[in-house]
Amino acid sequence: MLVQTMPFYRPSCLSSDDSWSLFRQVVFPGDQEQNASTELVRIGKSIVSKCKGLPLAIKTLGSMLRYEMDEERWVNVLKSELWDLKQPQHEILPALELSYKHMPIYLRRCFQALSLFPKVDSILKNEVMKLWKVLDLLDCDGSDADDYKAERLCFMELVDRSILVHDRDESYRLHDLIHDLACFLAGETFYRFEAGTSTEIPENVQYMSILSVPDYVKYGEFPITPCSMRAIFAEGGGNLRNAEPLFLKSKKLRALDLTHIFVEAFPDSLLGSLKQLRHLSLNTCLDKQFTLPSSLFILYNLRTVDLRCNYNKVSLSGIGSLINLHTLPVFHIRRCGCGYNIRDLRNINNIRDLDIYGLDSVSCVEDANEARMQNKRNLRSLELDFSCARKICKCTPLPTPGSIPQDQVLERLRPNHNLGELKIRHYKSHVYPYWLGCASYSKLFRVELLDCEFQQIGVLGGLPSLKYLVLDSMNSMECISSDVFRRSAGYKGFPSLTELSFRKMSVWSEWYVHDGEFPCLRTLWLVVCPKLRSLQFVPFLSLSEFYLICNDNISVFPASPNLRTLEFRRCSNLRSIGFEHSLNPVQLHHSSSSTSEEVSTLPKLTTLALNQCPNLTAVVPLPSLTTLYLSNDLRGEILHRMLNDHPSLESLSISELEVAGISLEQQSLPSLRRLRIGWCDHLQYCDGLTGLTSLQHLEVMDCPKLTIHDVHSLELKTLIITNMFEDESENNED
Template identity: 40%
Template sequence: MRDLAARARKIRARFNEIIKEYEDLCMTDNDGEQQIDLATQRLQRHTSSFAHEPSIHGRDVDKNNIMQMLLAEVRPMAVLAIVGMGGIGKTTLAQLVFNDPRVRQYFDRFAWICVSEQFDVKIITRNIISSLHKQKWDVMELNDLQEALIKQIERKKLLLVLDDVWNEQRAHWDSLCAPLLTTELCRIIVTTRSKTVARLVQTMPLYSLNCLTSAASWSLFEQITFEGQDPASYANFIQTGEGIVKKCKGLPLAIKTLGSMLRYEASEERWKYVLESDLWDLDQQQNNIFAALELSYRHMPVYLKRCFMALSLFPKDYHFSQDKLICLWKSLGLLDNVQDKDRAGRFYLSDLLKQSIIQCNEHEYTMHDVIHDLACCVAGEEFLRVENDIPDQISHDVRNIAIFFPWTVAISKLKHLHGSSSLRSVILSSKDGVGGPVEIPEQLFLHSKQLRTIVFDGVSLARPSLPDSVGNLKHLRHLILRDIGGLRLPTSICQLFNLQTLDVTTSGNLKPACIPNGIGRLVNLHTLPVITIKRGAWHCNLRELKDLQNLSGKLCIKGLDNVTNVDEVEEANLCAKQHLQALNLTFPDGDWQYCEHGQEPALATASHEEILESLRPHSHLIELSIEVSRSCRYPNWLGDTSFTNLTLIRLEYCEFECMPPLGQLPALKHLTIAEMARIERIGLEFCSLNPRIKGFKSLVTLEFEWMPRWLQWSGVGDGAFTSLHTFSIHHASELRSLPCVLSSSLAELKLRDCTGLVRIPCLPSLLKMDLRQCNGLTELPAFPLLQKLDIGQCTSLARLPSLPLLKVLILRDCPNLTAAAHFPSLTSIHVKGGFRDELLYHLMNCHPSLENILIVSESIVHLSVEPQNLPSLASLRLSCPNLQCCDGLDGLTSLTELRIYGCIKFSFPKLLAGQP
């Protein structure tokens, strides 16, 4: 009975935990399968086609772009999707287009429907009829409704706006559109926050709406807040107002909301309060920002809601990579329910992107401040971020805490949590790479025994090692110690038998971490991004990998120079680790200097050739990198056709004397070969050892870098490189020619410091070419599809061929270039360095499609333009210190930008001299 009572108490405690998590998640009955009930319907927003145009700023360009797309489209039916985060002004933009006089004149019928979450085809169809007929329509059967709609729109020109669409069901969309096909012409504008919805409905390129510029933001705020007031009366509020506008980051809804709050507000104290407060702390009766954005949160599936909450641990304006975000989610246990955590993390990130929750800028991601505020609001006390404003007390309900610089003060607050049974994650991070050494309180490891995650990222520790007491954290799942130079892990970490992640990655010149012998006992390890092999009994060795069968994701093995026995390599049993996706094999341990061939490290008893041969990975591997190997031979498994998933290979500083048969790999897409100092010839073996296999069928990018002895490349037959898109060679000064049959699909070619190259084959699909220091080239073939040509320091090049589709031409220091054919599509010329006057005149005055000219040269004294030959020239920039005049300048009627800088001897034409 006693055991039964104890079990009952545990079950009840677990139910209480679930109820609390349910409440923290703000879950509703709509989670799981998306259903709409009456309560949800009451929360739906309502919009109309009418806009208050005086309060709209900064959308003229967007409006004109959309109108041009709509009116220029020739297909009978077309759908344009406007995509953007909540509150960015999608509805307002659609209203501007809907009510424009040109649109009203072009179309016969107009309908505006606010769809929101419930996409009911019958209701939407009935609303379209009511909008067209200007009276309520009570028919309920879909067939009758569609027949009635057809009668009203048949052979008419219809403009339909569907505002705030969330539907992702193709069948619903097709059913709605069926009667619309009977029109003579139909244009549908769909506004949505979801890129998934946009891609479902679009027949035209989707239109991504961005935030307002700083000038437009201030103009909107000023009009809403100070309308009708004398500017002198609000002069004292301008500086604070500009700070408030900056805080809104160009989001119109936030600007309007805060502007309305402060309208006729005369208290400077109130203005400063709004400036310094987070949005969710402001008066909720006046604050409709979160009412609009909370819809995005409610629409997330349950698993994504917690991932979104975790974003509150990042500071505002924080730029994070995909790897860092997925690492955070994994460390918080948010991906524990899936086997392939990295893949699931990428899907979740993609979902947030599609819903316009986060934005992508090249390879980094960020959140708008308002979205960040929403994440903090819904996260409640479970997630706490500590920055400059250190709270006096940290609630015992905090489960996950992220501390940013200043650490010393913040860490002292952790003393309040030393006995907390709720604390699960501690994250210590440097936001900008600043902050002095920090002393980690040992009590954190002694008393916070429920910790599941510790993350120290870019932190300078006062001591080079963690305290031994870290071994007390028996429940620890994730130990992430990134970018901490010279870190020494205590042997007690080998007692953390529940540990799933051990990440001691370092970047730049930081010394790698020392991992103790014994980590092979951590059989639950899934993530071990890097392990460094060192000599000595204390340090870990390759044998430690033997029992780590669950390793997945990426593994970098450094210090293979320190392997003393090939048996140690074979015991590592890499070929059995089927979950590994990326493998990096590096022979130096991080404090290496490159050795010439034949100079093995002291005390080494295993050759690089034997080590590589014994490190054969599992055939499921996706990415492979080998760095600084002094083996003359490549391992026999490299290029084996059993590696059917291998998509990326990088070979760097390897002394192979011939190339492995990498063309046999069926899935290989990206190949980089760098610093291969012994390669002199590449032949048929590179593509395949089997004559029946056409080499590199899937390869998309191919890069060669620093190949000083490479003389010849042959053996490329028909059918090889059929998917190649980008090809580059950097610093191969002895190479004489490229294969004649390279690729019919090649779109980009980059050749730099290939001084021995005398010929380039004709590449029929080439779109972009970049040539630098290719002094052996005297001419180029005519590339029929080339659109961009960038040539620099090609001293022997004498003439440019006919390039009918060339749009951008960039020339740098080609002194012997004397002639160029006519380029009928040319829109932009950039010329830098010395060139013949005749060539410059031809390039500038014989191409009527030119829109942009940039000339930077010290040798040019006189330029001449023929205005009648340059009807489209919009931008002219000159930086020529010896330039004295430019004839015809005053006749360029289409010019919108003229920049003349560093031209101290230049005299302006009389018509321009008096202008500001």
Template identity: 40%
Template structure:
């Protein structure tokens, strides 16, 4: 018999426990052994094929949507087009009416008469190129096609549609593979014009198409349209003869449906022959899954999106049930929640890319969202009690199967003892909690992985249980994280962490609240730490304590923030001239992190020199660096960081020049600097006057450049910035030239707020917009004009793709050649008091003033 080492036995036991968790998770979500990354054959109780047939008189609320798409299809030219393929993607959640809108468009007489042939294919789950091609052939030839080989099918289709104009509708598409689209499109390129309408729930489906594509995001019905649809379905008599009680309840039911046509029609049809108010109120007060017809008709439609998700994303959706209905969900909060519960870094990366892409599409960066009530109902239905929301002001019994608990704003009263299966306790951001017996939450805390608490009620109850939290990975005090840790008025609260005397026992800890320098020795044994913020480094300098933290050994550390603030526990403030400032460098040298670090933030650093490790090429994984409120007269040398993608400088009041030292230690270095840098931000560089050109520093990957409050900066380096797609200038009073990157898609110029701050600047069209910007899609101009200038002259040939134009100029009275911007679909005039007012007859006036803007969809004007 061979003895098994204790360490191996422990690892084996943990592995078995993990498999048991996965098995439990599989049972909860009805997963089968055949589940892979995607489920292409969802076993839902309701699946049907669609056709092009529609009874138009029964459709309400989609007239404007139909007219827009019809006009768009008719405006697509067929002459001298390099690619005859055009795709219009109708995107929206299940039950919105995407198929209905496609049917209305397909059967419109103006559309049908504009094409030689038409074909309707319901694609649904399987994107079978052979089957879809066979269906198109059958529709075009009006006879059954029995061919089976794809090559034969494509040859026949190619011969049938050659030189013709053809319209194809692909309904309910899910495929997200470019190679499949390429294969499908091959015979279509022999047509004179092939227009394809795709209905899908995912924009990614259309984004992957290798041809010109437009999106039409279908919105929910407004309240009036929703009510009209409901009355048509629910009432068998004239609305005027319906009892007022039913009308009142009916309006509340419509409000509950939040503009989703499928839900409105389903609930309305359930009540069509019901005259008792009790039955109507029962429908109003019931959850969606408690109503048999809604469960059979509405939920399967919504659940279809869930079934098509990758398995790891299914858990992400269900976790949103931890939020209450109508909660303003912040995207960054959701990313954090998913990282806590799923621990997939890929989720954060994927979501960040989606946010970046979304911000490119407009100037209004709104990251707050409210989940549709029915999607929330679906998430709750799928959670099966594993996710539990704690709210209310009475005694709350926590289910024994609950594994993840969120605590809502206003939660009070008493709670039952938390179950042993509990894995996470999360106080929602901005929530105020008044639970009378908070220690009951931690009674069975041995398996807790995540704790997000408030510091006033639940936080003080935690220290007694610290020794039992052996598996804890994430610890956060919500009110600490919500506050600005740079705000001096808040710094006393930072010392709340010192009450956690046994924090060094939490060997599996991944994240914890900001820790003060005086407790830095507690970090010695936390070798699994992923995120770390250390404050108070400007006082109480103890080099030995810094060495004892052993930051250089923590190979899992991904995020590090070092805050050299001047706050001490005795409320003593140290000036910038303190002798301690000379020791900042030595201290920072001792706090060198492991080379696997990915994100670094340094604030309030007082030394004129930077540590030797900052910018060292051995930090191969470092992708993000931010320096804020540092007192050096130069920038650190960061050009050798091969993976650096995001670089931000904020409030660097002594930096006067950006030059060779920023890119490399020696001008003779042949290797290019900043090879991966994608985003560069200079904010509040108030005395910097020059950014000089440096050899081998061309920023080959730089996509985003933001320069704010650089009052004296006179020029940018003369490099082509070939990858630059977004440029923002704010209060750069002395800057008169900008890089004319051929890929520039978004340009924001916020010059100055008050004209008396500047005597004169060059006109905006000389030289800023005198060069072609062939890729520019969005242009925002906020007071860029000199005092005497009242107009902007735009050269349409320089801006062929401009889609969004936002103007906010105090003296602006006229914008020349505006109507020649053929691609413009959004125009905002904000804060232009001297611009001619638009009269009440807006539609007629737009046809006169903006007659050339055929695809303009949005006009917003204020203070004109």
């Protein structure tokens, strides 16, 4: 082994001017600097000089002082004793600790909790917020909505302070030095248990994360947790043979989350001694019959029970005694001893989200009435599934009652008026419950109906706040019209609906819409509605997104002046897009007396996707089109037409087309910046490609017969070419 001495590493530093520029950019967003006094600017420059050109220190302090115009506070930062640390390795830490000391108290606890995560490239926003919720670090009124709002605001405040830096999607980065500070400030209050740590847990630990289960624990016992423990949170995976040491002394435990760890044995009596437990998450074996410890059902302070398991193999009988529950595992009703009886819901009135499966197994109508759904004022989301739960357990089946009409069960499960989301599945009756559609459900914003035998939807038009409606596999619904439900001459149905989705509607053929209905509709999905013959878009003046997938009857897509996104997939009979019935498509296409803006009936369309539309022959001019996707079974003439005369087109994707060649012209595509060609087995040439002077990104994949010459003459930022003609194969990315 070769060992050599390396010089002490110091992070790269900014010049004085660059340091002030970075600080000013962070602390004075927009034109806020003009509101700052000369003295404040002088103090700011002095603070920046103490950061010694270190970008992390400058950005963190700048984020802390953002929007803060109090000179006294800036002076306090400038004269803080923390700047006097002498060790060179602590050059950044004074600025970071200053940022911490100026946090509100509630945010300090949330920051310290970040020490429970390992040093990794990124952490997920939802994982951080879940941790705060499990640890009960934020004081809220107890509602899930307020909890989520508080957690999200705290998270964004840490982002604003540059403690967390957005990486991609829902991932954020936590700088190693900031993580070190969180660990230092957390002291023994927060503790990470992982491979390589001590076999003993410090006595003052209150919050512990389990990042991994070391071998000595897998084959032995977990170290005994101290009596000060309040919460245990499993972040890593593994198996734990005996969980008894987790509970032996931890009588004040409030949260136990073992979602990522499989525990082979639960000590029944010890679990029952955790009287203050509020949150319990367990991971049970999917392949075995599993019985929860009976002592679980005397933990009256429990708010959350979360099980990662096969619910058909877990007995939850007795859960009705947990009257303070906010969340509950899926409520399976079975005609055996291990399932729920719907009467168990009688006193669980603080529940927020509830999924009830197996409603076809309800023994009598009175049982549904005893659930007392109207007493659950905090219930926000409700799913009612009328399928019959499968019999997998070994329990002796209970006597099968006579058939209970499902409409009588649904009528008695009327929820409280505070409900926000409702889903009904496998309901085998065409009778709507009296309560569904009542205007008194003023907070109901989402409804999903799946495999139900309702024959109309007009009754839902009276819900004043309904924004999202999904109809899936409604195989008794042939014609949709609100005529039979119109309450008065001035009645306008679905006043707030913004997104409407029809899926797998096997017999639906007619849809009648009246003027004034759906005034706010933005997005419409028609997926596998094979018998629908025509579309009525005149009333949908607000529609901006439309998706038609798997339809063999619709031949004409009418005008829609505000449409911005349009997708057709597997529409074998579609012939024209955007033409008024009074216009001749051939004459319109060849017209030279009108500009495209004057002729087009889709003037705002920016995104168009065509896939497997073999009979499409006419598309109106699209003056605003910026993104175009073409794939699978399109006629040569429509393909040529779509590739020309789009001055605003910026992105073009061509895939799985059975053509030998395509032509692209610079004068027709002056704005094209991104081109993607893929999986065209017969494509041999692409004329005009090297003449596209605006092109910046080119991707060609799996076109084995295609050759491209002089591609390097293009000034590309990204070039990816794979599986082309052998002489031209390359794979580059700048």
